[in-house]
Amino acid sequence: MMHVLCIEPDRVLARTYTQALQHAGYTTAYAATAQDAVDAADTKRPDLVVLELQMTGHDGIEFLHEFRSYPEWRDIPVIVNTNLTPAALEPVKPALVELGIGACLYKPYATLQQLVSHVNAQLAN
Amino acid sequence: MVQGESASQLQEVTQLLRSVADQLKLPLTTIARQAELGQLTGDPSQVDLTTVRTHATAAMTLVDCYLLGLQLMRDQATLALEPVSVSSMLAEAAHELDGFAKQYGATIDLRIGGKYEPVMAHRSGLKSAVLSLGYALLEAYPATGKSLTLAVHRTPHGIVTGLYGDYEQLSAAQWRKALELQGRAPQPFSALCNGNGAGIFVAETILRAMETKLRVGRHNNKQGLATTLQPSQQLRFV
Numbered sequence: 001m002m003h004v005l006c007i008e009p010d011r012v013l014a015r016t017y018t019q020a021l022q023h024a025g026y027t028t029a030y031a032a033t034a035q036d037a038v039d040a041a042d043t044k045r046p047d048l049v050v051l052e053l054q055m056t057g058h059d060g061i062e063f064l065h066e067f068r069s070y071p072e073w074r075d076i077p078v079i080v081n082t083n084l085t086p087a088a089l090e091p092v093k094p095a096l097v098e099l100g101i102g103a104c105l106y107k108p109y110a111t112l113q114q115l116v117s118h119v120n121a122q123l124a125n
Numbered sequence: 126m127v128q129g130e131s132a133s134q135l136q137e138v139t140q141l142l143r144s145v146a147d148q149l150k151l152p153l154t155t156i157a158r159q160a161e162l163g164q165l166t167g168d169p170s171q172v173d174l175t176t177v178r179t180h181a182t183a184a185m186t187l188v189d190c191y192l193l194g195l196q197l198m199r200d201q202a203t204l205a206l207e208p209v210s211v212s213s214m215l216a217e218a219a220h221e222l223d224g225f226a227k228q229y230g231a232t233i234d235l236r237i238g239g240k241y242e243p244v245m246a247h248r249s250g251l252k253s254a255v256l257s258l259g260y261a262l263l264e265a266y267p268a269t270g271k272s273l274t275l276a277v278h279r280t281p282h283g284i285v286t287g288l289y290g291d292y293e294q295l296s297a298a299q300w301r302k303a304l305e306l307q308g309r310a311p312q313p314f315s316a317l318c319n320g321n322g323a324g325i326f327v328a329e330t331i332l333r334a335m336e337t338k339l340r341v342g343r344h345n346n347k348q349g350l351a352t353t354l355q356p357s358q359q360l361r362f363v
Contacts, residue, residue, distance in 0.1 A: 011230060023166045112165050
């Protein structure tokens, strides 16, 4: 069974996302902070990461650089699911491309179905 | 001069409105995704109605607190300050925040050690500031099983009312920086909030209208945000 790590600072939303992903047949882990995310990935290597770029006490792009610096996590697909508007994301787009982000969703309008579809598509590749 | 002051006030109000509007996306997204969960799984019982209710309340509270802050700012000259019991106000706020805290795996810890004379404040303004701050801090609380403390204690400068948690790194410099960045950056107070922390700045606006302010404070080995209120002289000598 494929394992998805959901890095989401809002634990109520995280619970909803993990319920939807579990329903789609994935095992899930959840992390609220950068440190929790590293610990969770260390405990069980995820096959895919769903990431909110707006993290408490951490810049999401910096976190991604750090995450990618570990050789065993370098190739894990990452889907960004963020509250940042497409306009606010524009300046960091080159960095996201460089970091190999598979998909970028605008959280307020990204339905659970769309999230699950993107996860399915990334893992099918 | 008056025109200048109005322009700066308008800019402040606009920045705060932008933050509130942006922050409202979070409870609305939570409600929308909850509704969808029932459809996705084909099991309506998956929809957590408590989550829907508490997030709707949080959203409405943020809007109401913003509107009250706006009103207090504009009516500052005629602001009706009155003797308010901080202890009972904090108890009411703690009760109202309790359900939301549970959603985030946290508990509300009410610490009122001793008896305090009433403070001079705008009654609903003070409670709104505490609620607005409480919702914002709970949303951003990184750890489960922890408590958010609502406390009051006395210092030589007055009666200090605050909300405290496990925010060890929180500093006065970060708070000052957050006030500068509010309305200009997506995460002005990233040490404490992953979002824009609109509820914190709304609380600050309300308190400023009452001629006090929020500052970083410490209580019982916990860090947080607090305000110092002056005891009602009128009642002290009766």
